[in-house]
Amino acid sequence: MPASIQEPVLSRSVEDYLKAIFRLSNQGGFATTSDIAALLALAPPSVSGMVKRLSEMGLIEHVPYRGVQLTAQGRRAALRMIRRHRVLELYLVRNLGYDWDTVHNEAERLEHAVSDELIERMAAALGDPHYDPHGDPIPTATGDIEETELISLADAQIGDALELRQVVTQDPARLRYFAEQGLVPGVRVVITDRQPFNGPTTVLLNASGTARIVGQELAQLLSCRLAGREA
Amino acid sequence: MPASIQEPVLSRSVEDYLKAIFRLSNQGGFATTSDIAALLALAPPSVSGMVKRLSEMGLIEHVPYRGVQLTAQGRRAALRMIRRHRVLELYLVRNLGYDWDTVHNEAERLEHAVSDELIERMAAALGDPHYDPHGDPIPTATGDIEETELISLADAQIGDALELRQVVTQDPARLRYFAEQGLVPGVRVVITDRQPFNGPTTVLLNASGTARIVGQELAQLLSCRLAGREA
């Protein structure tokens, strides 16, 4: 039996930093000190201090005055946290009656406390799911994550046929509104109209045939797979 | 609507101290510094320091060189943690396939991270249970806890009819052994024999009519309700 590599135990703070850096440097770029500080609601000097520690721990690469990137080890740790968060969210919604707009905070605290075993038990109880309630892909236990080409509803064109895949906000009010409008992951729509100057987009829900008018701000939060585009 | 009293948020350490003090001073006595230190695996000076802080926070009364007792507020906080722990244990065993011998550590970490809402959702999903998997009573959300007169199997007499109520250990090996022997909460037994000089106790399982021989050390871990005593 190969001794499974025992990653060191990380503090709650460290885990939060790694998640933030993952999000900010997702497209291969650098996460800057001030972006991390803004995302975690911390003062920039606090981030500089932690960056030094994370760097010494081998979890990130730091280019002074440029920013940071995750090492392979840091990326593994970040994806582990994201898996935990998303499995927890789905479990709480499916099995304990949470709403998709209130589940984020609970998962945010639990993700630091649960064991790997509990996460795998929850995942098994859910039938090894691939997406969380907001449509975000759940990394596998081995640290692989699906990367799909998605465009926001705001960037799609009139005539595009789309499958709504991810709702990119944690704001409860906005999430509740989307749910009321039937704009949830999995739904298929066609864009029938858009007003000029960043005006609202009109979509037709394929299932019900009803129309929805979505303002620019909200349309940017809806990530979609392009299923067909008019010639 | 009466503004529900907002208890201050307590740190993980503080929560652990309060639980320990509750356990050690349960019968109305004082919890001593060294007992707390032993239970939490800390050095005694660390406990002295925390005792000062807890005392300033109004969670305990400290009599120097004597020990400490919980205040009403401290007792509320301790019972809240115990409720969390026991609801979690039962939920993990019933709904996520944990065994009663492995569930303690998971609950120990989760109890600090879950919200009151999650605990109440779990409790509701379990049908508002009164006992955890080891038979320990679960405090109510309002902080009441059942107190039953129990005697250990080691203290009962030949001829006593008993209902096994609590298994007072967290040791996985002992718990597994008890489960194998069918010595779990709810089981009814009669003591048929006991060897002298703290020797083993022989009990008859009412349900199956089979006998079990229980050594002194293990018999002390089985808390029972006396259901009948021979004249």
Add this chain to the structure above:
DNA sequence: AGCTCATATTAGCTTATACTAACGTTACGT
């Protein structure tokens, strides 16, 4: 090219919680 402003870092402080070593206190046994 140089200046300026946004951004990053360093310096120095704070709090919580642990530790070891040194010092007090209590209580029991002779």
Add this chain to the structure above:
DNA sequence: ACGTAACGTTAGTATAAGCTAATATGAGCT
């Protein structure tokens, strides 16, 4: 009744992680 062993507390230190104030760096505009 007193001395000693066991127990408790104080003193001083360490680490993690935050903060503000001061300083350094780099990038874009003129």
